[in-house]
Amino acid sequence: MGKTKLKPMEDVNSEVVDEVEKAEEVEEQRNDREQEEEQKEEEAPKSFEELGLDSRLIRALTKKGIEKPTLIQQSAIPYILEGKDVVARAKTGSGKTLAYLLPLLQKLFSADSVSKKKLAPSAFILVPSRELCQQVYTEVSSLIELCRVQLKAVQLTSSMSASDMRNALAGLPEILVSTPACIPKCFAAGVLEPTAVSESLSILVLDEADLLLSYGYEDNLRSVTSIIPRRCQCLLMSATTSSDVEKLKKLILHNPIVLTLTEDNDKEEAVPSNVQQFWISCSAQDKLLHILALLKLEVVQKKILIFINTIDMGFRLKLFLEKFGIKSAILNGELPQNSRLHILEQFNAGLFDYLIATDDNSQTKKQKEEAKGEANKENKKNNKHSKPKLDAEFGVVRGIDFKKVHTVINFDMPQSVTGYIHRIGRTGRAYSSGSSVSLISPDEMEGFEDIKSFLASDKNKDIDIITPFPLLTENAVESLRYRAEDVAKSVTKIAVRESRAQDLRNEIINSEKLKAHFEANPRDLDLLRHDKPLSKTAPAPHLKDIPEYLVDAKTQEASKMVKLARAAMGNTRRSGGGGGRNNKNKKRSRKGSDPLKTFNPNGSKRGAVGQKDGKDSSSTKKQKTV
């Protein structure tokens, strides 16, 4: 009789584990496919009522001017209300925050959660940056206030002292908005008990999930996940896809519903279709001249967000624009947290039109880790002359909801396609429209081509999604060259260095004032202005006002149209922030009056300054008048 050879027990065990994992993976893939198919079928738009939302939330939304759900809200809300784990990927500005906040609040409305005060919050919302923390906290707090329910939300960040954290948690909040780094800090300081969290936590949200790992939060997340109870519902929201999202999904979620509202093979969908993208070709030295032409000749719509890759360049640009009477504010990771939040609030409230932002793109992962390490070191007293530290939890681009930004300008190009998508996504949010203009120097051309080919759809390979900017003629640019070059020379490295140091000193002082002020008047925005001139001398009148004879007729016309469009959009006066209650008619008139929308790229390509050969459009009669 043949003897059956028995396998060693460990082999059998590992085979069984492999089989189970395989089966789970197959099940998961089937689930993913089913959900994606179901999602395609459900194309008929639904109202918030039909999604099953509580009437208090619907009333709150109406007060905010929000009437119909966006696609991701239509897809995600019912699943989240059902208690399912959800992974949601939808483009920038598509309304992901409300997609999870609304059902999360509704679940916490239930008498059970409200009446039984627990020793730790029932919901954790973890985001990658302090700016986002503030933004989500503001949104959730305003919903709670408008709904008039007895719920409490708090935000905690790593920079808070243990006693501040303890005070914040003392009122037994139901919702905690924080960064992943802060949670282990709370455990270590004894302000949160892991066992209490295990008992209380019923919903965990990881917002901007694609960034959490790249911001170096992996270890923090692991220590949080180790205490998440199995029954806890987990939600993962992101705008772009990455292996990090997959990793998080495996680490935290159980058989989730996957909602993908951007298709991998439809890349242009990654950027909202209501953002028109343009580019201008110029040398690196001529970027100052071109941005001056764009702003001074008013051929782009305000409010404008300008992205720069280095802090020094940001100050150089601010000083340069100042000489021409253009006031702007600066935002970067070197500024104190309170100042940053205040700058964002003022910009959102419409107190100034131009914001120069150095985004996190200029920091590599390594730099971020270094910044984090630095931030953790204590006792820097004898380190007086060290460079100012960048905040490891600073993130200005990802997820920040800049209100009513009509134009994004890439003064410097971002270093990745994802960076580009996130920057451009700061305009055209939800149902609004916007445009972007990228200044491309020869050195940046290769990266730009990569972005273009990534965004090109497989179906329409030959159609450029990013077209040459049509409203600026070479003549108009040249008319400003002499002045621009003269002024650019006067903005020396020393002037930049001094202004940067001065600005930082001022902001540190302001930050203290702001801290106290915000505690007493959280909504007061007018204490300090962030667009004050850096230079002590006032701009020379001949630079402030560009004489009309210098500007060619075509550019004058374009500028007039941009102003008219702005007026039609009710955007001539500094707006008071808040959500737009625009009716449909208003929206229709917007599109019709936006000169960039009525422009036909093919007809005007020859004259645009984005054209590589830089031929002047005004010299050709075929140029379409825009």
Ligand SMILES: Nc1ncnc2c1ncn2[C@@H]1O[C@H](COP(=O)(O)OP(=O)(O)OP(=O)(O)O)[C@@H](O)[C@H]1O
């Ligand atoms: N249903 C809606 N109708 C109109 N506006 C909405 C709606 N939902 C959200 N908004 C508004 O759209 C803007 C963008 O929303 P949100 O910040 O949630 O986008 P997001 O998808 O998280 O973007 P990002 O990926 O850049 O973080 C916000 O100002 C929000 O108030």
